[in-house]
Amino acid sequence: MAKGDFQRRMEEAQRRLGAWALGRNGADEVSSACTNVAVVLVVVNLITRNSAFAIAALALLAYSWFRISSKDVSRRRAEVTEASRRLGPVLSWLANPMAAAREARGYKHLTCPSCGQRVRIPRGKGKVRVTCPKCHARFDGRA
Template sequence: MANANLNRKAAEFMRGRNGADELAVCAGLLALVLAIVDVFARQVWLTVVVVLLVAYAVFRIVSPDVAARRKENEAVMERLGPARLWLRNPPAALKESREYKHARCPRCNQVVRVPRGKGLVRVTCPRCGEKFELRS
């Protein structure tokens, strides 16, 4: 009974809050990796960085300003570009990179994917209709 009550209170607390977005998860994972390194390195500055990263991740998760956190998350993910797929799902990204080659349309910069191992292929951009050739 107490566990259900705790779950309900936690759900009520998180209602209207940001939750764990990609940036918060990245900050948390980076903090975990640095904490493991800190166990062996034993550097005070590294401990401070770990604590700050954890605090930043928790701040993002419980922040009630969802619009601002979403805007920050999109700005960072936009800068990361191709690494974004790796951050979201590393096993799927590895499989994707083995099976497909990614290229940009010379006209509109839309990313298109082409199956690997097909030689010279003619690609039509789904956004602007530009036709171009590339090696897969």
């Protein structure tokens, strides 16, 4: 097969993928979290040989796929906001453990005492006075 031919096929595949993805939700934090948990469940299934874990993994993958291919983007986005509000940092850890670990190393998260907003500050700054970006309350913290 000539190289030009291969390239043309790749471009065609990319064009089709682009056409398919148009107006769809795509991967979000919730679908990524579901996929990652499914992978863990598959491993647990292999170790325990309990098929309930495999079934749960399949259900999560199906739900993840439903989210990625969904055309109701605004509703999916609202669900991510809701999941993030309920799970807090857990969602970030499930969705992208590597990025969450990098984030945890570089930053510390404080919670605003008056509105509960989470505020991110760089580590190693010692004692800091923080202004909440949401309610503008000022509070002291240690980074």
